[in-house]
Structure formats: structure tokens, C-alpha cells
Amino acid sequence: VEAAEEAEEEAEGEASFRGYLANTGAAEELARVLVGLEEAESRPEDPVSFLRAYLDSGDLPEVVRKHREDVKAIQKENESLHARASELSTRLSEVISAVAAREEQVHPPLLAELVALFTYEEPPPPPTKGGKGKKEAPPPEPDPTAELPPPELDLSKAYAALSASFPPSDDAPWLVEGFEPPTGVYGNTALDAWVRRCFVFGSDLQCHHVGLSLQQLIECASRGEAEEPISPELAAGLHAACVSLPLVAAELMPHAAAPAAEE
Secondary structure (H helix, E strand, O other), X not given: OHHHHHHHHHHHHHHHHHHHHHHHOHHHHHHHHHHHHXXXXXXXXXXXXXXXXXXOOOOOOHHHXXXXXXXXXXXXXXXXXXXXHHHHHHHHHHHHHXXXXXXXXXXXXXXXXXXXXXXXXXXXXXXXXXXXXXXXXXXXXXXXXOOOOOOOEEHHHHHHHHHOOOOOOOOOHHHOOOOOOOOOEEOHHHHHHHHHHHOOOOOHHHHHOOOXXXXXXXXXXXXXXXXXXXXXXXXXXXXXXXXXXXXHHHHHOXXXXXXXXXX
């Protein structure tokens, strides 16, 4: 029964298609082409190419010509869209280059400002004990001709000031049991790599915290505790940036040579 129904549906479909060809004039046109090919005194060596060339002419039934016009319009639109996409891609590259150039100018002074706010200070040396009944020896005078080392960032101080503006939240990573605030002292090399990792356009952290900036970190770390907490989203981004600094610095350290294999 199912086979009979399928055969009946197929026959109805074929009849409908034949009617479509007849009603639109396509069947008559195809028959005329084939008859002309049969009656031609000199038949083409490649009848397929002949038929393609004929069907590509303007002497076609309206329904076929209309479809061909649609294809040409679509092809033209496609070419226009490709040209537009190429133009936008070029403009995007120019914008990204301009943003990168701008960041190259903005980030160094911001880093200097951050380090100035939270500069690492060497602990004072322990006092030198004199003999019994003698006064403690005064600390040595600093050498005025000695070149001072460049200032370094004390991450402990910076994170303590920054986290004071974090909002209370049960699921916040900075409140998870066992979390230890990031620590360490970092110079220009580590800080430059850290900025590229976290704050430049298109960086890894920017993909998860869009718009995060070094300027925001400085502003939030400079806030007083009496001010309103910052948003959880901003706090999460700044927290992630601070936590990543020790990791970035560790990646810059030269790897120790692997021990020789025992014979």
C-alpha cells in the first residue's frame, strides 16, 4: 500500500512538473532547440557547449530569463558585499593600529603613576649593636654618587588598597576560603609584560572583562574606604589582573636547566 501511494505521489509530481514546463513555455523552447539541433546541416561537435551558449542568450522564455536576471543581480550584490567587507577589514586594521599606538603612549606614564603610589620600600637594616656600655653604631651614610635602582611595585600594598573597594559577595574569588592575596615586588620588565597581557586591546583578560583598563585600577586603588564599593564585574576584572601579575613574572624567569639523565 505504501509503495502504491509513493508511486502515485511521484506520478503526480511528474505531471505537475510537466504542466509547469508547458504553461511557462519552457517545454516548447527546449523542444524547439532540440529539433533545431537535429535538423541542423552541420551539427556541432560539442552539443553540450552549443546548448549552453544558446541558453545563455537573451532569446529565452520569460521565466528562464527572469531567473537568470536574478542570478546576475545576486552575483553583483555578492561582489559589492565582498568589496564592502574588504573596505571594513582595512578600516578595522587601521583602528586597531591607532589604538595600539595610543596605548603605547598612555601605558608607560600610568605604570609610573602606579609604581609611585605603591613603591616597594626596603626595610631598614637592623641596628648594629655595640659592645657593652657602648652606643649603637649609626647606620652608614648613603653614597650620594651611587645610582639609585629604579622603583618597583609592591603588589601587596597595591592589592590591599584595591581590595578595600571590592564589594562583599559570597561567591567572590577574593573571599573564597584559603585565598591568599597576591604578593611580590615587580620591576619594569614584568610590569610591561603584565600590561600587554591584561590591559591592551584584544588581550586575554580584555576578552573576559571588556573595557578593563590600567587607569581604572589606579583610580580604584586610590579610593578611600568610605566610598561606595565598585561593581562586582569591575572588581572581578581588577582582581584577575592583580592575580595574574605573579604568573606573568614567573613566565619571564629563565627556566632552570634540566638535570642530566643518570646513566
